[in-house]
Amino acid sequence: MSQVLDREVLDKGYVVPEVLVSTQWVADRLNDTDIRIIESNEDPLLYPSEHIPGAVQVDWTNDLNDPIRRDYINREAFEKLMSRIGVTPQTTVVFYGDKNNWWATYAFWVFQLFDHTRAKVMDGGRLKWQNESRPMTRDIPDHKPTRYQAPERQDAKIRAFREDVLEHLRDRGQLVDVRSREEYTGERLHMEAYPNEGALRGGHIPGAANVPWSRAANPGDGTFRPAQELRDIYVKEQGLTPEEPVIAYCRIGERSSHTWFVLKYLLGFGNVRNYDGSWTEWGNLVNVPIEK
Amino acid sequence: MGKPGQCPDREIGSVVIPEKLQSLLDTMRPIDDQNQRVQMLLDFAGQFKEVPERVAARPFPDKHRVPFCESEAYVWAEKQADGTAKFHFAVENPSGISAKALAYILGRTLSGAPLDQVVSVNPDIVSAIFRQNISMGKGMGLMAMVQTVQKLAKDLMRETRPS
Numbered sequence: 001m002s003q004v005l006d007r008e009v010l011d012k013g014y015v016v017p018e019v020l021v022s023t024q025w026v027a028d029r030l031n032d033t034d035i036r037i038i039e040s041n042e043d044p045l046l047y048p049s050e051h052i053p054g055a056v057q058v059d060w061t062n063d064l065n066d067p068i069r070r071d072y073i074n075r076e077a078f079e080k081l082m083s084r085i086g087v088t089p090q091t092t093v094v095f096y097g098d099k100n101n102w103w104a105t106y107a108f109w110v111f112q113l114f115d116h117t118r119a120k121v122m123d124g125g126r127l128k129w130q131n132e133s134r135p136m137t138r139d140i141p142d143h144k145p146t147r148y149q150a151p152e153r154q155d156a157k158i159r160a161f162r163e164d165v166l167e168h169l170r171d172r173g174q175l176v177d178v179r180s181r182e183e184y185t186g187e188r189l190h191m192e193a194y195p196n197e198g199a200l201r202g203g204h205i206p207g208a209a210n211v212p213w214s215r216a217a218n219p220g221d222g223t224f225r226p227a228q229e230l231r232d233i234y235v236k237e238q239g240l241t242p243e244e245p246v247i248a249y250c251r252i253g254e255r256s257s258h259t260w261f262v263l264k265y266l267l268g269f270g271n272v273r274n275y276d277g278s279w280t281e282w283g284n285l286v287n288v289p290i291e292k
Numbered sequence: 293m294g295k296p297g298q299c300p301d302r303e304i305g306s307v308v309i310p311e312k313l314q315s316l317l318d319t320m321r322p323i324d325d326q327n328q329r330v331q332m333l334l335d336f337a338g339q340f341k342e343v344p345e346r347v348a349a350r351p352f353p354d355k356h357r358v359p360f361c362e363s364e365a366y367v368w369a370e371k372q373a374d375g376t377a378k379f380h381f382a383v384e385n386p387s388g389i390s391a392k393a394l395a396y397i398l399g400r401t402l403s404g405a406p407l408d409q410v411v412s413v414n415p416d417i418v419s420a421i422f423r424q425n426i427s428m429g430k431g432m433g434l435m436a437m438v439q440t441v442q443k444l445a446k447d448l449m450r451e452t453r454p455s
Contacts, residue, residue: 043363044425045337045389048330061427098387126387 009123013227015268019108019261020224021120023129026094030054030135035092036085036143039126040103050136052096052129056085056143060103060254064110072153078114079150086143089116096122096129100214100222106257109274112158114150121261124223131221158260160247160273162281165205166288174246175208176238178259179279183251184210186292199283203292205249209238213255216262230267242269249275249282307412310405316397317420329423337392340399343368343380352382358440361433363388365395369444377410377448378403379441390422394434397421398441410445413438 008022029035030053037055039047047057058064063081066073073081087093093116095104104121111119122129130136155161160168168175182188186202204210215233216225224230234240246269248256253276263269275282282288309317323329347368348356358365364384369377379402381395402410415435418426422434 041387042427042430043387043390045330045333045393046387049334049337049389059425062425 012224014224014266015227016265019120019265020123021094022123023132023134026052026096026122026129027134034090035094036087037094037096037122038085038104038107040095040097040107041126042099042103046098046126048138048140050138053135053137053139054141055096056141058085058107060106060110064107072110072113075114075150075152078153079148082116082148082150083146086146087116087148088146089148090118092118092120094120094122096125098126100127100217100258101125102213102254102258105261106254109158109257109260113153113155115154116150124221128221128223158264158273160249160275162275162277162285162288164273165247165249165275165277165282168245168247169206169289172207174240174244175205176234176240176246176248176256176259176263177204177208177210178213178248178250178256179204179210180212181210183279184208186290199251199279201283201290203283203290205282206289206291208249208291209240211238211259213250213258216259216266224262224266227266230262234263234267240269242267245271245273247273247275249278251279252276253278307414308409309413310402310409312405313397313401313413313417316401317417320421326423326425333393333422334389336396337389340381340383340392340396343382347380348382352384358433358437360436361391362429363391363433365391365433365437367437367440367444369441369448371448371452372404374404375452376404376407377445379444381437390426390430390434391437394418394421394437398437402441402445407445407449411442411449413442415439415442 005017006021006025008024009017009020014020026037037052038058039051039055040058040060041047044059064072093111095108097104101121104125108119108121177184184204211233216230217223218225240246246263248259248263250256253274256274256278260272260274264272323332347370352366356366356368358367362385365388366382368380370380372378379399381399383391383395415438417438418431418434
């Protein structure tokens with residue numbers, strides 16, 4: 001049942017529609033044991049305040065990041081996480097969260113570093129589910145732990161490091177800066193209403209197009225815009241070519257995960273990487289090129 | 293910053309921390325069970341009451357907005373007859389549960405405290421309350437709530453100081 005396609009999503013014309021499901025699709029499968037619903041938010045108190053029945057929390061700070069290095073968890077930690085939340089390689093994980101699925105797509109992206117491809121995002125996330133008055137609970141589910149075995153983390157296909165960005169820059173490759181216009185121009189060093197997390201320089205990586213991540217979402221309910229509207233933004237307006245490699249970045253790689261998801265799956269770009277070092281790294285690096 | 297769970301103010305000998313805040317920090321310090329701590333914070337968030345209309349109404353003016361707080365928090369200080377202040381808050385982002393919990397804590401423990409003590413509260417109480425479970429950005433936003441309360445207390449002290 002879990003692999004049945006979702007008509008509501010199919011109608012939006014995406015290249016890889018299998019990665020997105022509607023709130024109704026999720027509501028119809030709350031008791032499906034082949035599915036694990038995962039909530040990922042910025043605020044760790046949001047999930048315990050209430051969540052979709054049966055959903056588990058994966059916290060980006062504590063569950064997905066290495067506690068010491070600025071890096072993601074390794075294979076062993078990922079196996080522990082998946083075992084704890086009762087997931088097997090056959091389980092379809094469905095992510096949702098606040099802020100139009102910022103953190104949901106971020107968690108989705110990290111899961112792809114370990115090749116857990118049975119993964120989907122619930123369109124509209126937490127906001128849409130709540131707006132539709134669907135059930136929420138404070139009950140923490142008691143899923144039976146598993147013994148998940150994961151492959152070693154594979155960064156190369158979907159993650160870019162600074163050396164990759166420099167090489168990409170030399171090749172005049174496509175870059176998308178998904179931050180706000182003010183951050184892109186260097187007028188601000190941080191998002192409006194967010195603190196500066198330490199960038200010394202403002203501006204953007206030379207040649208990067210500026211498409212704030214939120215343009216991909218419908219402001220009313222946080223769902224992704226239909227494929228044609230997305231194509232109008234990224235391909236027609238910005239001139240990005242789906243056949244050429246592209247690297248997306250933001251401040252720490254979370255907003256750009258949203259854009260990575262849009263370009264890779266919804267629009268079918270062949271080679272999309274997320275530069276998670278993003279501006280908190282580039283804006284502090286000595287002697288790298290910056291444009292304002 | 294002190295070790296997680298320690299009250300950072302205690303490391304600064306000369307600072308007197310408001311009594312109610314000290315009491316709350318003392319209560320929270322031994323709670324190592326994460327679920328218990330989360331439930332306590334949720335309970336605080338549940339008791340949060342928004343600024344009354346007699347103090348402020350929407351649209352809230354920007355000058356009361358906490359800078360760098362993505363939960364869209366606002367703070368007001370209402371001067372009391374005894375020279376202290378009652379602190380009021382609004383949190384416009386419905387997902388800002390941590391901001392609501394902190395607003396409740398600050399409103400409950402700093403209202404009625406001597407203003408010079410409020411001014412001296414160390415923003416690192418955020419790490420003592422939430423421990424290491426929040427991101428850097430989130431922590432900075434919550435610390436900005438404490439700093440905004442301090443600023444309002446400082447402004448009130450300046451107003452009441454004889455010239």
